[in-house]
Amino acid sequence: AQSVTQLGSHVSVSEGALVLLRCNYSSSVPPYLFWYVQYPNQGLQLLLKYTTGATLVKGINGFEAEFNKSETSFHLTKPSAHMSDAAEYFCAVSERGSARQLTFGSGTQLTVLP
Amino acid sequence: SQTIHQWPATLVQPVGSPLSLECTVEGTSNPNLYWYRQAAGRGLQLLFYSVGIGQISSEVPQNLSASRPQDRQFILSSKKLLLSDSGFYLCAWRRIANEKLFFGSGTQLSVL
Numbered sequence: 002a003q004s005v006t007q008l009g010s011h012v013s014v015s016e017g018a019l020v021l022l023r024c025n026y027s028s029s030v031p032p033y034l035f036w037y038v039q040y041p042n043q044g045l046q047l048l049l050k051y052t053t054g055a056t057l058v059k060g061i062n063g064f065e066a067e068f069n070k071s072e073t074s075f076h077l078t079k080p081s082a083h084m085s086d087a088a089e090y091f092c093a094v095s096e097r098g099s100a101r102q103l104t105f106g107s108g109t110q111l112t113v114l115p
Numbered sequence: 116s117q118t119i120h121q122w123p124a125t126l127v128q129p130v131g132s133p134l135s136l137e138c139t140v141e142g143t144s145n146p147n148l149y150w151y152r153q154a155a156g157r158g159l160q161l162l163f164y165s166v167g168i169g170q171i172s173s174e175v176p177q178n179l180s181a182s183r184p185q186d187r188q189f190i191l192s193s194k195k196l197l198l199s200d201s202g203f204y205l206c207a208w209r210r211i212a213n214e215k216l217f218f219g220s221g222t223q224l225s226v227l
Contacts, residue, residue, distance in 0.1 A: 035216075044121075044205055044218040045159075091159060103216060105151075105159035 003028040003094050007106035015114045020064075020079040022109050024092030027073060034075040035093040035103065036066055045091065051075065062086070087113045117142035121206045121219030128226055134179075134193040136222050138206030141187065146208040148189040149216070150181055153203040165189060201226045 008023040026032060033052050037045040049060025056068040062085075066077045075092060089110050093103040121138045128134060140146050150162040161174045163181035171181050178197060182190045189206060206219040 037218075044220045046218075047215065050215065093159075103159075103161070108159075 003032065003096060003104050005092050005094050005104055005106035007090075007092050007109050009109055010107065011110045011112065013112040013114055014082045016084055017081050020077070020082045020086065020111065022077040022090050022092075022111065024066075024075045024077065024106060025073055026075060026092070026094045028094055028096065030096055032094045032096060034066075034068060035095070036060065036064070036075070036077050037091045037093060037105075039089045039091065039108075041088075048077070048090075082111075082113045084113050084115065087111055117208075117217065119206060119208055119217055119219045121222060123222060124220065125223045126225070128196050128224065130198055130226055131195045134191070134196050134200070134224070136191040136204055136206075136224075138189045138191075138219055139187055140208045143187070143208070143210060145186060146210060148183060149207040149209075150189065150191050151205040151207060153205065159205070163191070196226045198226050200224065 004027050006025045012022060014020055035050045036048040038048050039045050048064050049058045049066055051058045051068045057065060059065045064077055064079045066075050068075055077090060089108045091108050092106040095103045118141045147166050149164045151159045152162055153159050162179060164172050165183045168183055168186055171183060178195060179191060179193050191204060201224055204222045204224055207216050209216045
């Protein structure tokens, strides 16, 4: 069984400040890891994913995440927040080769303050 | 290119009424199809997934059902809606043996 924990349901940062959204997972097998973003009243958009290889993954809109196997974490970061980054962010995990697909975290609402 | 269509975008239904949400995928064949629900303040919950026509796997027992009458069509239904069925419903697809999931734009369902 797999699960995802996102620490902090609401995170506020000032424009230009560092964004750090935390995600920890549990999985019985090496997982695939994802971050999705959901803008108000829209579907989900993939930000980035980790499958194999380099543990630092770069995504769209300046976001990146690092897979840390020992800490079972996949935290999302962005060096400088922009007002347009305000959205809800979901971490997700899936088992390799499984048709069942993703297990999502409960989400983190990011607010960017002017 | 592949696209996913989901409708309606918003829906307001009385308790006890039936439900039908439709999702279609274009530009691919034999996709895996998924229905997720996002309840207010909660994460996304997988409701159903399908690996082929007529093949439905249910993740959560409830008064919802899903059907796949055609290869690229996935329907979420209910005979009698409950208040607790309110939420944001998302259809998604992926190619077999590819981990990337593509989402539709979602349906906001309010049961009153």
